[in-house]
Amino acid sequence: MKGFGLKGYRALNMKLVVIFMVSILLPLLLASYVIARVYIDKSNEETGILINNTLTSLSRSLSGYLNELDQLTLIPYYNDDFIYALKVSASESYDTMSKYQLIGITNMLESQLRFIRFTRKDIMSTLIVSDNKPLFYSTNNPMNDIVKDYEFANTDWYQNALQANGNAVFVNPHKQDYFTKTKDVTVFSVARSIREIPSKRPISVIIADANTHVLQNMFKDIDFHVPSLIALLDQDRNIVYANHDIPPGLVKLNPDSRSVIRDGNQAYLAVKQTIEPYNWQIIVLLSYTQLERKTLWVYLTSLLLYIVCLTVAFMFYRMLSGKVMGPVNDIIRTMRKVEDGDLTVRYHSQTQDEFDIIGRSLNSMIAELKQKIETEYVLVLNQRNSEYKALQAQIQPHFLFNTLSGFIALNQIGEKELLEKSIIDLTVLLRYILNHPEMTTLEEELRIIGKYCSLQQLRFGPRLLVSISCDSCAKPFKVPKLLLQPLVENAIIHGMEPLNEACQLTIAVEKIIHEGHHFICIRIEDNGVGFDPQHQDKPGSIGITNTVERLNLCFPGSLFGLESAVGSGTRITIHIPEVEPA
Numbered sequence: 001m002k003g004f005g006l007k008g009y010r011a012l013n014m015k016l017v018v019i020f021m022v023s024i025l026l027p028l029l030l031a032s033y034v035i036a037r038v039y040i041d042k043s044n045e046e047t048g049i050l051i052n053n054t055l056t057s058l059s060r061s062l063s064g065y066l067n068e069l070d071q072l073t074l075i076p077y078y079n080d081d082f083i084y085a086l087k088v089s090a091s092e093s094y095d096t097m098s099k100y101q102l103i104g105i106t107n108m109l110e111s112q113l114r115f116i117r118f119t120r121k122d123i124m125s126t127l128i129v130s131d132n133k134p135l136f137y138s139t140n141n142p143m144n145d146i147v148k149d150y151e152f153a154n155t156d157w158y159q160n161a162l163q164a165n166g167n168a169v170f171v172n173p174h175k176q177d178y179f180t181k182t183k184d185v186t187v188f189s190v191a192r193s194i195r196e197i198p199s200k201r202p203i204s205v206i207i208a209d210a211n212t213h214v215l216q217n218m219f220k221d222i223d224f225h226v227p228s229l230i231a232l233l234d235q236d237r238n239i240v241y242a243n244h245d246i247p248p249g250l251v252k253l254n255p256d257s258r259s260v261i262r263d264g265n266q267a268y269l270a271v272k273q274t275i276e277p278y279n280w281q282i283i284v285l286l287s288y289t290q291l292e293r294k295t296l297w298v299y300l301t302s303l304l305l306y307i308v309c310l311t312v313a314f315m316f317y318r319m320l321s322g323k324v325m326g327p328v329n330d331i332i333r334t335m336r337k338v339e340d341g342d343l344t345v346r347y348h349s350q351t352q353d354e355f356d357i358i359g360r361s362l363n364s365m366i367a368e369l370k371q372k373i374e375t376e377y378v379l380v381l382n383q384r385n386s387e388y389k390a391l392q393a394q395i396q397p398h399f400l401f402n403t404l405s406g407f408i409a410l411n412q413i414g415e416k417e418l419l420e421k422s423i424i425d426l427t428v429l430l431r432y433i434l435n436h437p438e439m440t441t442l443e444e445e446l447r448i449i450g451k452y453c454s455l456q457q458l459r460f461g462p463r464l465l466v467s468i469s470c471d472s473c474a475k476p477f478k479v480p481k482l483l484l485q486p487l488v489e490n491a492i493i494h495g496m497e498p499l500n501e502a503c504q505l506t507i508a509v510e511k512i513i514h515e516g517h518h519f520i521c522i523r524i525e526d527n528g529v530g531f532d533p534q535h536q537d538k539p540g541s542i543g544i545t546n547t548v549e550r551l552n553l554c555f556p557g558s559l560f561g562l563e564s565a566v567g568s569g570t571r572i573t574i575h576i577p578e579v580e581p582a
Helices: 012-072 082-092 092-095 097-118 156-163 213-220 246-254 289-339 356-410 416-435 442-463 485-496 541-554
Strands: 123-130 133-140 169-175 185-195 202-210 228-233 241-242 257-265 266-273 282-289 439-441 464-469 478-480 505-513 519-527 558-566 572-576
Touching: 012 185, 012 202, 012 213, 012 266, 012 282, 012 289, 082 133, 082 202, 092 282, 092 505, 156 185, 202 485, 213 228, 213 241, 246 257, 257 478, 266 289, 282 289, 289 356, 289 572, 356 416, 416 442, 439 442, 442 464, 478 541, 485 519, 485 541, 485 572, 541 558, 541 572
Parallel strands: 464 505
Antiparallel strands: 123 133, 123 202, 169 185, 185 202, 228 241, 228 282, 257 266, 266 282, 439 478, 505 519, 519 572, 558 572
């Protein structure tokens, strides 16, 4: 049973899957990504605000602290007696003064500078020098003393202080190598040249050394929610303080703010803040790996949410799809059974919906189809079988008559052995005609054609040359028996016999593909006398007509081609669709 077209249909289930993907999966995936992206952007924005506010607050605190250190070095200017004591200490007459005078000058200096050290825990020492001569010093280590013959005037901080014209100079982190007990201690310092008020002539240089106690208190409570490194850089971009060990190469790169820098396998997001007016900098190195992990965690959480929503949506989809696809599959199974020829099958509806209406219509169609087949198709089939047998009955006497005529010719010329062999071949042919089923394979048909040509070669001798070939894949194809024999007989009797010279008969079978369809191509060709195809009384017309009618009955889609011209031979081409015969 054909005609329902079920083999190439597009499954409704697949359409539902596509609809599910377009309406649920893709929007849900897009929504999950957008939510994750918005959350990440919002988190990054909040982190940026936190960092900016923290660095702004920290920079203000550090600016105030640096300003305090700057003010410490101005203390000598608050007391004229202090300036006078420094002038005397730096003069050549200092060594000739009385002990009473020396004690007075020393007490004056100590009253000011010791107050600084005792009230500020971060100030480790204060030192006043003139050229290479220490005028006064005060340290938090009572065992400390000035290194003998220390070249103060050759140090960078001393020269920078003199060149600053009375302004404070912050000194890069350095060793207290001018003290005996703390010469290996690293400090950062502020230095200033002390000058006479009227003449601005430099008298001496004061330097205050500070530790990182205050800086440590400022930095210890800073938290950016990811592992981070915080460093304070002076105006020369040397590290003054850092909350952890920082490779100097990272800060020497002088990265742009909000840029990513790398140190081996570690990556950092650098954020900078300048401390005005000192041109110091705070640089924060946030672990870029941890930031990426936070981003990845947001995406993973979003993916988990997407999977949960997808699972719930898929469960609802399966439930609804089952309600739809159950009746659809039942209808398809019913139609496939009808397609296979079972007209007793019926669709049994289990729902009260549109599918019930479709099922009843299908049952009605099957019943009508069964009735039409029983009343019309059987009659047509019987008529076609009768026509087929009548055509075949016309072929058999014609074939026998021509074969027996050949035997008579052999007997007349006295070829007894050849006659005996011909009789044996004829016996094979008759058994094939009488006992073989109505349908045979091309391989068997060509074998019988070979027997027939062998009989004809006994008659024509070397004048008849025969070539038979067949593709192995075409040999099992079923055709009506004696389909090709009338055509071969026409080629020999009407095409070759009139000529008194050798003629070639070619019978070839092959499988071809034409416009995407598979065909069995049968070619019967001779180089005999030929004829005019337009002539009504062409030779062998009865055999050709019978063959064409048998082809149309068995293979409705077959093609029969005839090419011939007087003196140029004849070619017959048959194209049979590669389907089971009707």
